[in-house]
Amino acid sequence: MFQAIPVNEDRIVAFKAIGKLNNADFDEFTTTLEDLIEKNGKLSLLIELEDFHGWEPSALWADFKFTTGHDDDFDRIAIIGEKRWEQWMTSLGNAFTVTEIRYFKREELQLAWDWLREGLKSTDESEKQTATSRLRPYAHILVATDFSPHADIAVERAREIAEQNDAKITILHAVENFIFYGDLYDPVGSVQQQDTDRMVFDAAQKKMASLAETLNFSNLTTEVLWGTPKATILSYAAAQQVDLIVTGSHGRSGVSRLLGSTTNGILHGASCDVLSVRID
Incomplete structure (x- = not known):
């Protein structure tokens, strides 16, 4: 199943994928994404894989068609996982879409968020926020x-x-x-x-x-x-x-x-x- 992760930014959305995904899971997920794209425009996406066991064949094909059909709707996609085959699937996805997709290990979660948030604020604003955050x-x-x-x-x-x-x-x-x-x-x-x-x-x-x-x-x-x-x-x-x-x-x-x-x-x-x- 997919579970939404609450996020502060309007242009970043996040979900947790748990277990083995079937076609119904993916239909619900893509409908939610399409509604968010229509509301907010181009998005960046983070997906956490937790106790993840892959897709049923129909869901895998739907995933492929959705990703390749929405190249213009995503800025960056970050995948968080902990298994080598999950990293391999991310690399395979990069071969079929112009959207930049990166795989991060679970201990690199903050790096993934930092990567997605790049471009949402100017460098000067980010430096100013870093310098004053402790105050x-x-x-x-x-x-x-x-x-x-x-x-x-x-x-x-x-x-x-x-x-x-x-x-x-x-x-x-x-x-x-x-x-x-x-x-x-x-x-x-x-x-x-x-x-x-x-x-x-x-x-x-x-x-x-x-x-x-x-x-x-x-x-x-x-x-x-x-x-x-x-x-x-x-x-x-x-x-x-x-x-x-x-x-x-x-x-x-x-x-x-x-x-x-x-x-x-x-x-x-x-x-x-x-x-x-x-x-x-």
Whole structure:
């Protein structure tokens, strides 16, 4: 499936591709892209491949026809992945389109965003922003939650900092998809498992709504997204140009892994400031 990644810029759009894509997935994706092109004109596109298992043949052919048929509608396309065959497919795509397509490893996520953002601002503006960015108060704070009492402490700390800086807060929760794939890339798991995943996602949305109501903070955004915690947090932070990530030093074990070991990955992977709230 495709999942939209919220982005600040009008001329950059981003999506996460998860699992194995079928023709219905691609029809929905291309319809969304065509609507965005009609609204905004020429775009740059970022696609993150997470637990990606390729295309069904009909979807692969549709992908090829769409890309070659929209050369004039894309400025740059960045593909984020972690497998050699994904890089090979990107190189193959470059042979059939004039749109510049680049492949980036997952740890190069910020480089991908920087590459897409080139040209949106003049060099002088970029240099001025770099020189003054350290002097500015925090404007957008991202806090990760697994809805545990430990995570609630990190949320409260994020609120304190937001009030001091007149900043926006985004609270994010990632829901992992537990559908597995066999050797031939077919999903291994029943329809009941897919229904269970959807129930978990819906329950997380309800918990998030309750948390937002309890927090009662005016400049607040909430996001419940599919994906692994570390990758989802870093992806959202880069797309939204977050300048501070707040997370707890540990959380619950088991299915929910937003905190704890994930915090170490965020500390090493984020391009912005990270505050790890120690929770004893």
